[in-house]
Amino acid sequence: MTPRPRSGSVWRPRLVVLDLDGTTVGINQVAPSQRVRRAVAATIAAGVPVTVATGRPVWAVLPTTDALGMDEPQALNLVCSNGSIVYDAARRRAAHKFTVDPGPALRAMAKARPEAGFAVEHGLDGYRYTPKFVRDFPSTFLEEVELTELVAAPTTRASGRVPGVPIPRTHSRCEVATAWIEDAGLDAGHYSVEIGYSGWVDVSAPGVSKGSGVALLARDLGVDASDVLVIGDGTNDLSMFEWAGRSVAMGQASPEVQAAADEVTASVEEDGVALVLERWFG
16 A cells, blocks of 8 residues: 555655554564664654654653664654653653543443453553453563552553453454443543553543643644644544644554544555655655
């Protein structure tokens, strides 16, 4: 699949924001392809900053951004945890952080699905998690605790997961997770809820999203929304698609995500990110 550009456009981005899993790299992978690395390097060399907006927590983001050449002196703020943290990669600290009381949400979710496991982000260091939380992905797992202890303090993000739900090829909303949230009766006025694609649900502070995180990042850089290019493949990318001047969906993205984008590029396996960037910076 090749990109579908908007006809007659002479637009050129002043800031590029990339999703990671399913966009810049394969699911749960660290290293991007050589072609994607070259395209990112060429974009940075042309004076256009490149950064990421991802559902990954900080500790799982840095190895990939370093591999992309986004470490110093090019280090920018990174949107992590679906917007709950905007991380200053140069100073290695949170530039913006939004926390939530996870107790009411996780207790309601546990009542609705007793077999589910839960985890919370513990600072910038790793996850604390309950015994039933399935840890089948690369990350930093600090400590196993019971739910009562897990929800004792505010967190940037709390996650719940129903076991046994496979990862689909397209990142569409998981029906199991969607039904779970409905059964738990979570109030959207008290939380931001992201429904994942493998029985996974993220709960964060109200108003938090990738879009809100990218808006903060761009504001800090003095870049207008109309000058921002965003590329992603998941439903958690829709908020930044709506906010940015131009949005690109990956070729393997769900129909919902592709319909929301200004154009569609090739899949992650076909280096869709590189195909887009090479139009301006090849």
